[in-house]
Amino acid sequence: MAKETKYICQIYKKTAKGQLVVDETIECRSELAAEMRAEKIWASGNHEGVDAVMLAADPDLGEHDEPKFITRFGAVPDME
Secondary structure, three states, X not given: OOOEEEEEEEEEEEOOOOOEEEEEEEEXXXXXXXXXXXXXXXXXXXXXXXXXXXXXXXXXXXXEOOOEEEEEEEOOOOOO
16 A cells, blocks of 8 residues: 555644643644644644644555654644
């Protein structure tokens, strides 16, 4: 099977102890849709941060590429 590509928005919040954690993950139809969704979520001012990310994987082989960040806003985790 060929690689599948998914576009997601990952929304972050801070816990009571100040740790950054995923609040919600939203799957989008395209790269542009993920970027626009992230911008809208960030503009709402209700979240610590948001990423729009492209993920490519071959589920049959269990292989995946490194995530490609389309855009990042606010407090987001470091990706080393």
